[in-house]
Amino acid sequence: MAFFDRFKFKKKDKENEEIPWEKEAEPGEESPEEEPRETLGAEENGSEEAASPSLAGENGHSSIFDRFKTKKENGRAEEKEQAQPADDVEAVEREEDAYEKEVNGKKTKWGFLDKLKKGLSKTRENTIGKIEALVKSSKKLDDDFWEELEEILIQADVGVNTTIELVDNIKKAAKKQKMHDSSEVLELIKDEIRKLLEYNNVPLNIPQGELAVILVVGVNGAGKTTSIAKLAYRFHEEGKKVLLGAADTFRAAAIDQLNIWADRVGVEIIKHQEGSDPGAVVFDAIHASRARHADILIIDTAGRLQNKANLMKEISKIKNIIQREIPEAPHEVLLVLDATTGQNAISQAKIFEEATGVTGLILSKLDGTAKGGIILAVEKELKIPVKLVGIGEGLEDLRDFSPQIFTEALFACNGGD
Amino acid sequence: MAFEGLSDRLQDIFKKLRGKGKIGEEDVKTAMREVRLALLEADVNFKVVKDFVERVRQRAVGQEVLQSLTPGQQIIKVVHDEMTALMGGSESKLNLAAKPPSIYMLVGLQGAGKTTTVAKLGRNLLKQGRRPVLVAGDIYRPAAIKQLQVLGEQVGIPVFSMGQSNPVDIARASLEYARSQNRDIVILDTAGRLHINEELMDELKQIKSAINPHEILLVVDAMTGQDAVNVAESFNRDLGLTGVILTKLDGDTRGGAALSVKAVTGCPIKYVGMGEKLDALETFFPDRMASRILGMGDILSLVEKAQANIDQEKAREMERKIRKQEFTLEDFLEQMQQVRSMGPLDELLGMIPGIGKQMKGFKGEFDEREILRIEAIIKSMTLQERRDTSIINGSRKKRIARGSGTKVQEVNRLLKQFEESRKLMKQFADLGGKKGKRGGMPPIRFPF
Numbered sequence: 001m002a003f004f005d006r007f008k009f010k011k012k013d014k015e016n017e018e019i020p021w022e023k024e025a026e027p028g029e030e031s032p033e034e035e036p037r038e039t040l041g042a043e044e045n046g047s048e049e050a051a052s053p054s055l056a057g058e059n060g061h062s063s064i065f066d067r068f069k070t071k072k073e074n075g076r077a078e079e080k081e082q083a084q085p086a087d088d089v090e091a092v093e094r095e096e097d098a099y100e101k102e103v104n105g106k107k108t109k110w111g112f113l114d115k116l117k118k119g120l121s122k123t124r125e126n127t128i129g130k131i132e133a134l135v136k137s138s139k140k141l142d143d144d145f146w147e148e149l150e151e152i153l154i155q156a157d158v159g160v161n162t163t164i165e166l167v168d169n170i171k172k173a174a175k176k177q178k179m180h181d182s183s184e185v186l187e188l189i190k191d192e193i194r195k196l197l198e199y200n201n202v203p204l205n206i207p208q209g210e211l212a213v214i215l216v217v218g219v220n221g222a223g224k225t226t227s228i229a230k231l232a233y234r235f236h237e238e239g240k241k242v243l244l245g246a247a248d249t250f251r252a253a254a255i256d257q258l259n260i261w262a263d264r265v266g267v268e269i270i271k272h273q274e275g276s277d278p279g280a281v282v283f284d285a286i287h288a289s290r291a292r293h294a295d296i297l298i299i300d301t302a303g304r305l306q307n308k309a310n311l312m313k314e315i316s317k318i319k320n321i322i323q324r325e326i327p328e329a330p331h332e333v334l335l336v337l338d339a340t341t342g343q344n345a346i347s348q349a350k351i352f353e354e355a356t357g358v359t360g361l362i363l364s365k366l367d368g369t370a371k372g373g374i375i376l377a378v379e380k381e382l383k384i385p386v387k388l389v390g391i392g393e394g395l396e397d398l399r400d401f402s403p404q405i406f407t408e409a410l411f412a413c414n415g416g417d
Numbered sequence: 418m419a420f421e422g423l424s425d426r427l428q429d430i431f432k433k434l435r436g437k438g439k440i441g442e443e444d445v446k447t448a449m450r451e452v453r454l455a456l457l458e459a460d461v462n463f464k465v466v467k468d469f470v471e472r473v474r475q476r477a478v479g480q481e482v483l484q485s486l487t488p489g490q491q492i493i494k495v496v497h498d499e500m501t502a503l504m505g506g507s508e509s510k511l512n513l514a515a516k517p518p519s520i521y522m523l524v525g526l527q528g529a530g531k532t533t534t535v536a537k538l539g540r541n542l543l544k545q546g547r548r549p550v551l552v553a554g555d556i557y558r559p560a561a562i563k564q565l566q567v568l569g570e571q572v573g574i575p576v577f578s579m580g581q582s583n584p585v586d587i588a589r590a591s592l593e594y595a596r597s598q599n600r601d602i603v604i605l606d607t608a609g610r611l612h613i614n615e616e617l618m619d620e621l622k623q624i625k626s627a628i629n630p631h632e633i634l635l636v637v638d639a640m641t642g643q644d645a646v647n648v649a650e651s652f653n654r655d656l657g658l659t660g661v662i663l664t665k666l667d668g669d670t671r672g673g674a675a676l677s678v679k680a681v682t683g684c685p686i687k688y689v690g691m692g693e694k695l696d697a698l699e700t701f702f703p704d705r706m707a708s709r710i711l712g713m714g715d716i717l718s719l720v721e722k723a724q725a726n727i728d729q730e731k732a733r734e735m736e737r738k739i740r741k742q743e744f745t746l747e748d749f750l751e752q753m754q755q756v757r758s759m760g761p762l763d764e765l766l767g768m769i770p771g772i773g774k775q776m777k778g779f780k781g782e783f784d785e786r787e788i789l790r791i792e793a794i795i796k797s798m799t800l801q802e803r804r805d806t807s808i809i810n811g812s813r814k815k816r817i818a819r820g821s822g823t824k825v826q827e828v829n830r831l832l833k834q835f836e837e838s839r840k841l842m843k844q845f846a847d848l849g850g851k852k853g854k855r856g857g858m859p860p861i862r863f864p865f
Contacts, residue, residue, distance in 0.1 A: 151463060154457055154463055154643075155463045155643050156643070157460075157642035157643050157644070159458070160454055160457050160458050161458075219640070219665070219668070220528075220530065220665060220693075221527070221528030221529060221530055221638060221665070222528060223527070223528055250693075251564070252563075252564045252565075252567035252568050252571070253560040253561075253563040253564035253566075253567050254560075254564075256559070256560035256563045256564075257558070257559045257560035257561075257563075257564070259560075260559035260560055261559060264559075274567075305665060305667060305668035305669070306668070306669065307667075307668055307669035310786065338528060338638070338640075340526065340638070340641050340642060340644050340645075340648075341638075341640050341641065341642055342460030342640060342641060342642025342643065342644075342645075342670075342673065342674070343458055343459070343460050343642065343671065344460070344640040344668065344669070344670040344671070345640075345642075347669055347670075365526075365527065365528070365611075367611065373642075374642060
């Protein structure tokens, strides 16, 4: 099954690559840096605030999710949606800013981009700041320049292999276009990174009118429980009936932790005693979800290191139980990766994918890490889309991962803040 | 097992060198380039790698190495020395207060494993005859206090908590509590926080000045990437760390963070978390870890574990039996139980020189439950059957399988395995016999 899932993704990605991205690239490339800056600038001035409610309408907060709905309704024609030109990105930003304001009411502290920018500011200072400094300082494209570029990327946790390939590609492209000045290379670097991230434009698979089961897996301390709370909040806000399954029966007080979150968010939870069989919890949770006509069931699992064979067998078993109850479930198997993790993230993704057929990643703790580089390595090696990013401690701090916004935010100029 | 990947890479690199009778500067250079890549892939911090490689290179091209009879071996020794130095030289113990209670404060990022480590550390100190108290100072994460309470109960140590009050007050009050309850060690759990969150870092500073801890230990996830050093540097700058505890080292991470953190902050790694169980916290020995990374095994730790867990008398008796080939399934069961009490099998195997890599194919196959099954099968046999497996016929096998809830095939497999291990043991015994009894480290006298 896992193999097939993955194949599906690759196929989908290819389609994306061929059709929509080509189109999207044009307007995007003309003013890749200016778009987010413009939005940000407007927002800081306050003019955006006036504009956004009208854009978002009465229930502005549901607008991003409407996008999912339409996508789902369109079914296979989802490429069409994606084929919308890049100025759509700006609209999305505005929508999301509106979302932010609607939800928080008086707390209109951060727009989405602001938040992401804030979270990424360290990344930018350390990585991109360095890249820009490098590009500005050394004018010639000599070996020193390439070596230094490699160093910067490796220090950002991009990983040796990915770095070498990335730099090689840039080198070739620079040669082909007869570039001699290092400042021109900056654009090329962006392009290469964007290309790596293209696989990520896959939304969450939430079927309409039937129970959607989301299984959340990951190593210890990655942030599963917190991510689940945020995810539940998001669906709950959207008006969906959400149920949580507390299948982390191993860690002390993990059930209590999820229970507290469930209360805060205002969703129901299915739990057993600590130390009980997680499979039984899952079984009960599915039946309860059906009986209570829930839209979405999110299952928390115990953290496990991927090299523990027994524990990986256990998680496969949990997946099988879900599948036995609902053949097309789990609709999503989300692996939570801690953004501070180094190269081990690749091993995590690989082995969890083998055991559970991971359909997407949640990149947690992106507000703290100085480097986002690990995404590039994981994308290159495994092509599992990053679907969500955790960018703060608040319930609303779990966002869709948009490669476009991400790359732009990554490259936005430091002068902005 | 942590460092596996790193040690594989390094061993391959050194294997190439070892075979050579003569080594030139060029060979060293090539090897060092590969060492550099291996370390980088293992998440060792970039700057640390640079320094390390340069130091090794300089020593390696020196006279003493290149002109020695075994230059390959010499280089490995240099790498081993430097790696040991990088990780802090020798083991480093916790500071104790002249006047109890000694106060230990654990800090770190979210999800590093602080709460679990607080309980593990408490258990560790309890075993040493101390009287620790655990303090629930994480007031932010839902159910963190409950988690510590549950863990405290499991290890049999009181937990001091004041609900969601101010962490500084909690810390202060906990000292009073420790004094009144005659507790000599206070271990304070704190909420996970980002090193760039000034507000929360200030809170830690306040706690520090309120209670003057004897140790401020940074808990670091061994899987952390290049960022580990930034985190460690920030915490060190703000709080003045006294040591580091590395967690989740039982994963398959290459553990580069371990090699970097000491080098950057100068704070020694005092403990490592080696598993989910609450006894899985070990003292960190830089030299032994370096040996393990370089595939030289870690016989010292293995012997210590064996001595702590295996009854000497029984071991001697077992050895006699093996030599005389009187080894029965009963002994097999007993031995298995003893070895199991030493810790997870794959971890033990990793400590045996030369075995770590060869056993790689088996990794992950060592299912602890498999051992339980074997136990069940043996226990379903009659005493007679255990002593003489040759009498076990078809109908006996069926009975055993029924009794142990297994299948006849599994019984067969066990019998076969037992025969094989008997043969193997005979070989070992013969070998040991020929060489005489010179190995000075009972009870394990297998001549590896």
